[in-house]
Amino acid sequence: MIELRLDVEDLADTRLVISPLAEAALSLRIWLLPHYYALQLPWLRSATAALGDLDIGLLLALVGTHRAVPDFLTGRPDDPLPDFAAELDRVRRVPPGKLAADIRAALQGRPAPAVLAAGLERPARLRDHLADLLAAYWDAVLAPHWPRMRGVLEADLLYRAQRLARGGARLLFADLDPAIRWRSGMLSLDLSYPHPEVRIPVTGRGLVLMPAVFVRTPSLPLSTDEPPLVSYPARGVATVWETAPPARPGVLTDLVGRPKATLLACLDGPATTTDLARRLGVTPGAVSQHLAVLRDAGLVTRARAGRSVLYARTPLGDRLLRTC
Incomplete structure (x- = not known):
């Protein structure tokens, strides 16, 4: 059980965002566990044909234990409705030490795959290579679908905003996901990963909620030091395809x-x-x-x-x- 303690100021600073970069990173898991993500199989079939000769082995190596993705790829966007290019620029500015630490955190002690291990010795060069590869990956298999994905995600944002306006935080959190509960200033997530049992104070950092197309269950950053962010399955994901x-x-x-x-x-x-x-x-x-x-x-x-x-x-x- 993961618990996020929110005070009045945190509730006032609760925001909704979408992230094309996070969608790109989260989509990498579909290639490794296609049958776990049944709703996304139509995308995978089209992406397989569109990928051509682009080698994404290095990107797939970023997916760690329990389908974890490094925090530098799934963090809070600077804008609530950013475009992919702006978020990719943010990746290019990630400190090399943080990039290496986030990748190792996702691996959870597992040895890095060979295709990734050498790059971790020179994280600045690895960062730049990953950014270039992500750009090519986005253009090939995600950019054609992004207008429709964005439509579903923005529809979810509108729905949540309406819920907040009608019933405050209680109604906003009521149907985010069956694994999420709101009670007495505490947002509880019935998850065993990435933290089996932890209470995270949100105080002063605000909470960000992020609907996503390429997720099945809610998730948080791997590090409790990251600004609190809860991603959850967007409403109407099946209609994207x-x-x-x-x-x-x-x-x-x-x-x-x-x-x-x-x-x-x-x-x-x-x-x-x-x-x-x-x-x-x-x-x-x-x-x-x-x-x-x-x-x-x-x-x-x-x-x-x-x-x-x-x-x-x-x-x-x-x-x-x-x-x-």
Whole structure:
């Protein structure tokens, strides 16, 4: 059991972020344990074809015991909605000593794989090589999927912000994950790794919550000295790789027409126009026209999250879909 003690100031400084760098680092585990990450298998199949002759053996060697990933790749981003290039610049500035220490912490005493061991003797050069390799890896297998991934992640941020506004910290933490509980100023994570039993004071450092696509369970930094950050599975991860539209609604189709009924059924969670267009195999312009009608009818709502505009069903839309 891991416990994070939050006082009033820590709650006031609780923030939500996303991190393309962390997604890149966490995705490395899928190659090593594909059947553990069943929801991400469609990505792995496409990534295998897209990788070409790029050798990612050095990157895979970074994944340590219990699927651990070095903290310098999964730490707090400087911006709540950063781009990958900015985060990669941060990697290039990591002190060589910290890079080597974080890698050894992830290995948990296990000898470094041969492809990594030599680099640890010259950590500054290793850091630069890893940054270049991460850039190539991102361009090959993640950049094409990032707009849709970002849409799901930003939708989760919007959902959490709405929960916080409606019910404070108790409602915010209530459905982050079954392994997470909030009670009497303590955020408890029912995890045995990376710390079998530890209480971490958050005081003065604030708490950051980070939804992620490439995780199955919540996680924290390996070092308790790192700024407190809890990553957790984002809502709607399965829809990132979904391409077929949902089953056609029945009576609702006759009422509002097939395109609008199908679009309304797609909005199980907040989504962008681009995401919806990909899922339905139509143009963003067509989606925008139907969304405008549904919004005028009070069936969907919209809100801005960073650079995206997210649409979601209203309670009226939910009732109409259930009834029809």
